[in-house]
Amino acid sequence: MDLRDLTVVRAFEAAATDHRLVVAAVAIFAVTYAFIATEKVHRVAAALGGVAAMTVIGLVDADSAFFDRETGVDWNVIFLLFGMMVIVGILKHTGLFEALALWAARTSRGDPRRLLALTVLVTAVPSPILDNVTTVLLVTPVILQVCARLGLAPAPYLMTVVFAANIGGMATLIGDPPNIIIASRGDLTFNDFLVHSLPITVVLIAGLMLLCRFLFRRELDEPTYNDVADIRPAVAITDAPRLVRCLVVLAVVMVAFSLHHTLHFDPSIVAMLGAGAMVVVSGATPEEFLAEIEWTTLAFFMALFVLVGALVEVGVIGDLGAMAADAMGEHELLASTVLLFGSAVVGGFVDNIPYTAATVPIVDDLVAASPNDGSGSPLWWSFVLGADLGGNTTAVAAGANVVVLGLAARAGHPISFWTFTRYGMLVTASSLAVAWVYVWLRYFVL
Structure with a gap:
């Protein structure tokens, strides 16, 4: 066998490997992914x-996992989440929520x-600065208490909490985990979300109030016991001076989030500095704030x-992105x-976090090949809206859904998967219809 034959053989062997x-x-x-989606294993x-x-198969090592920007852990996402968890954990101990x-x-x-309208507001207002699971963990027990005092069936209000948390989280970069993943990959800023995502979030929250009033109209006709005169919200505040200091931080x-580009942070x-400042001004002990992480x-x-980095390493993500870009052509x-409807459908039946992590590199390739790249691309915002809104579809589509149904069952008011x-x-479906009109008008008509 001559040298050329040996080279060909080795090339074939490398290709086969x-x-x-x-x-x-x-x-x-x-x-x-199947284990994650079916929850057969944690x-x-x-x-x-x-x-x-x-x-084991040689696709992951210390360098690719921890130090490579393309295939490793996105530490910006991890420390943003960590910092916000510390901030929320300290605020939780003040009794604010x-x-x-x-x-x-x-x-x-x-x-x-x-009460239903106020439930939407109380859930949606903090959702842009808290992750959805934290929001529902804080609101759900109080809703259960209020419904018990008024003699109301809690199911409509608890489902409304989930819907409002998932929609409200779309408004900001830190409001929902998929947003954080997408923003990190697409280099989207906190202000980009305020400009592109906040307006449709406000519209959808207003629509949710009307829609829930229609969906639960029978339950809302139930008689109540108007036992609210002795409810004193102020008694929930355990340390007012501490709360004031924390709210200032x-x-x-x-x-700082809105100015992070100007500040070059x-x-x-910003989240880590804020967490440190919150610890200092609150005097919280490590046991207090680390327990909330x-x-x-x-x-x-x-x-x-x-995991996704391993697919990037072997070229799967790049090939899928190229195929999708070729198929899209000029049809933005x-x-x-x-992206809008597909993300909602897929994210509606599996957790939207792994779906977003797996899909965001493909969307990045699509944006690069589209006429409108950068933060103004409709592809990024269609992806954000679809991934976030899909979280309301089924009982397992988002972590907030699972948490609320678990708390409801523990309190003796189970809500079935199909209910x-x-x-x-x-x-x-109604949210997606409104979101599509928004995308069409904002990015293709106006």
């Missing part, structure tokens, strides 16, 4: 198992329709980044429509 690696990586990712265990398998819910109960004066953090740095969520994100409206899904699909 690469093909086997691609097949193995896709198979590992598919199995891991999602953190499934994700870490997938990373271990990718390591419970006071807001009690205020809603008192202001409703026992009127179910007014929170206000500064929000301003990444959002993750969702370590499992952080571990899940880290494992997801490494079609691509935006497919939630029946209402959730209507909320999602």
